[in-house]
Amino acid sequence: MEQKYVESFYPPSDYRLPPRAFFIPHSTEREALARGFYRASTQVLPLEGKWKFRLFDNPRAVPTDVTWIDFDDSSWEEIHVPSNWQMEGYGRPHYTNVMYPFPVDPPRVPSENPTGCYRTKFFLTHHDVGRVHLRFEGVDGLYQVYVNGHDIGFGYGSRLPSEFDITDFVHAGDNVLVVVVCQWSAQSYLEDQDMWWLSGIFRDVYILKRPQIYLSDVRVRALLGTDGRTGCLHVEVEIGGILSRDKPVPLRFKLIDSIGDSEILENTMLSDGFATYEAEIPNVRPWTAETPNLYTLLVSIDPDSLYAEHVALQVGFRRIEIADGQLKINGVPIVLKGVNRHEHDARLGRALTLDVMIRDVQMMKQNNINAVRTSHYPHHPVFYDLCDRYGLYVLDEADLECHGFALTGNWDRLSDDPQLEQAYVDRLERMICRDRNHACVIMWSLGNESGYGRNHRAMAERARAIDPTRPVHYEGETRRLLELGSDLQHAVMDVYSTMYTSVDELSRLGELELPKPHILCEFAHAMGNGPGGLKEYVELFYQQRRLQGGFVWEWIDHGILAYTSDGRPYFAYGGDFGDVPNDLNFVIDGLLFPDRTPSPGLFEYKKAIEPVRVLEFDRSSGIIKVQNRYDFLCLDCLVAEWSLQDEQSVLAGGILELEPVPPRSIGQIRVPCAEILNRHRDRCLTLTVRFLLRHPTDYAPAFHEVASFCEYVERSCQNASIDIYRPVTRFEIVEKGSSLCIYDDSFSVEFDLLRGRISGVGYRGSQIIMSPLSMSFWRAPTDNDDPPNREMFSVAKVWRDYGVDRLSESVSNIEIKKHDNVVRALVESRVAPAGLSWGMALQYEYIFLRGGLVMVRICGKPEGAYPPTLPRIGLLTTIHLDFEYVSWFGRGPGESYRDSKESQLIGRYRRLADELYTPYVYPQENGNRTDVYWISITNKYMEGLFITGPQPLNFQVSRFSVEDLERARHPYELEESPWRYLRIDFSHHGLGSASCGPGPLPEHQLRTEPFEWTLCFAPLARHEIDESILHQVVTERLKFI
Structure with a gap:
């Protein structure tokens, strides 16, 4: 391959056919109607399978006779097609977000330019040689095609098809096909998307055998x-x-x-x-x-x-139309509850199978997603057939991004260069010609993060000329107009579009009197533990008519399955393959983990965009006021399953038929629970209503849950004494060295008289708490706390600068008071970092009661020039491994945080302790449960520790310390400790999405302010008393302390 073609934006291709719609021709009507894609057509000869392959250092190293029919490739290895060669063991994957992995000097590229040579044979009969076309659905890199030694031409535009007429170069019998692919070319400057740099024939390649007239x-x-x-x-x-x-x-x-x-x-x-x-x-x-x-x-x-x-x-x-400042489908304004989707598979790179595509679409529908942005290139053509069939709106995006030029100080360099107008327009036109027959495609996007210039305006003009029925989108124009303070009325695009806009700014933009709708082409960056604050975005979409939704970034973590030297699997990210420069784990930012299992973020998004929103519940009548958030369906397409339960069992429940409440309208549901609520006012009750599909669909069975509602009703307690349930014959207080030990028949507490804290708890011969119960303000930073290579957005850096990660506690006073069956310990201390003058003044009151009840009251007051926020406020200790069963009443069953908890409903849950861990690809803070009314931790005999408080708690149980999580870069680097860490928290800082976007909203931040917190510990033997009863007893007893 000559260098002049490598460095050309317009390499020649004499035999490449004009772009066309994607379809598969068939020789019979029956065959065509079978809809089996290309594998069902007798006119198609698939070329997938094993090809001969060799990777050369650069195009000049490729033998000149490699394209000859009789070239000896017997010594070459084999590679599977379709695939990316880096995923097959040739070269290495390389990840960058913005930066080009080579010097920016268009159209020049490095002389060391990995070049893959593919060779295969295909057989044609005498009946096949009518018109013969060769079609590539996607080849990553510039490629040159040879058939039987003849140069057929070049293909370019990695995620676009190229089809060649090879009729004059084939014959009956064996034919030789050679494809030479360069990793880098001038085209690479237009393909700087935030993803792995992977190369090769990664989509289907096949022969089309056409009749003479076709x-x-x-x-x-x-x-x-x-x-x-x-x-x-x-x-x-x-x-x-x-x-x-x-x-x-x-x-x-x-x-x-x-x-x-x-x-x-x-x-x-x-x-x-x-x-x-x-x-x-x-x-x-x-x-x-x-x-x-x-x-x-x-x-x-x-x-x-x-x-x-x-x-x-x-x-x-x-x-499709833009009318009254809104995007409308069939005359109805819609809300895009979308997601950005890259094509990625942890094992195969970008070579997706049909099963993976079907699974993606089904999971999107199952989780209430109604729209996909094909970020940032046209996807496999079959994906659009699936979106047509299952029902997903598609924002179809051109294979165009030159984000790296932003780092050079001239982001518009290529986009405003008239010599590249044809290259820009070509990428758009080929996409439109391929995809315009699809009902699912409702908008064309001109690409992503390529600055803004005349070439974008030329693309928009061409899009409207080819297809005047669809709006045109490009976020870069809105960004530029806002940066310049220009009038948005002058926008060329048909919609306004921004990314990672804060809720406040988005609200301001939505209030402007403008003629076009506004969407978020990217929001809620789903990196690691997060995103937080989804609910507030979605509510805004329904409050302001021009705000018509958006697309969460993004669908799946781009982890690549790799193995340690001793065979342990893990998911690799930038830098793990020795790729330099890289952007680390910024590619791990999806609602799915790399193995396509849901992350907590997907559950939260499903809840935020649910099609039924409960607005109000009247306990006296059982009437629930609901809003139908479907755009076209009435609510009678669903049924409602309700249950009323206390902390132990279900009291009542059933299935309710729903009235045909029209789309976007408000209706009522009467749940027959009012009498039961009134009869059981002495219990904590939970009313749960789940909205389920009435009928099966292509993507889910009947009774699949699409929305939910939970109402927690607190009890009116009766007076009770803990001794009624746990009478004891002795209550001893003994000083042993520097410890105060408090015993009864089977429960013991050890209090450290030097450090002023509980240092041990035992029950029935087993040690439960193994280490001092200490105040904790630090958490292993989430990706949103500490985004990679984005120090200016890191709240964790602020916390570290204030020394929050190195706080130590100094006790100034301990006072012990003993009275009958009560022991009080009053402790004064100060938590502060070395080298800085701010701190947190703490006052503890420990109350040890006969029967084993321990109350801890903590008051904190910040002093000096303290940080504006804190990661957490809570207590930390370790517990014995035997205590492996965790039960709680609160939000669950999954993890939850103050701005990411709506999907986790109030209820009673029980899990093994190790099941509470969330396996983020990059280890970080995880596994919290919030709004918890009580928690119990027990051994196999169902004996252990019960914890509650006047206000709901947060808790975590983990085999890993904060230091372990913060130090590790991959899960395999974590070593399980010989105990479990128990964290009981007063509060947590929210999650937000500051890895690429705004941090937590003010109401979700943990401000550094005075606090007062009370919690209680008690021994538990479940065969003697259930946690729900013990919760009632302890809560009532607290009133008299």
């Missing part, structure tokens, strides 16, 4: 009339081959509905290479993401001959 392109516009019932079908067909006016060829259009009823719309005769068909179809069922009604359009040329060709396309009738 369907070259089929373009469909299936629009919905303003009456909402009439379909307006417009079809344009281009014919390949040579037609004769003397021998016209028949062309047939047939429309088939979802139950198989078909209607022949048109039979016509063709004598030239172009045909147009228009028709009005009465009483169509419209397509939306909520109602993905599809028809099949069958286009057949010469349908009754041996040389027939049939193309079947999914057609959805719908209308």
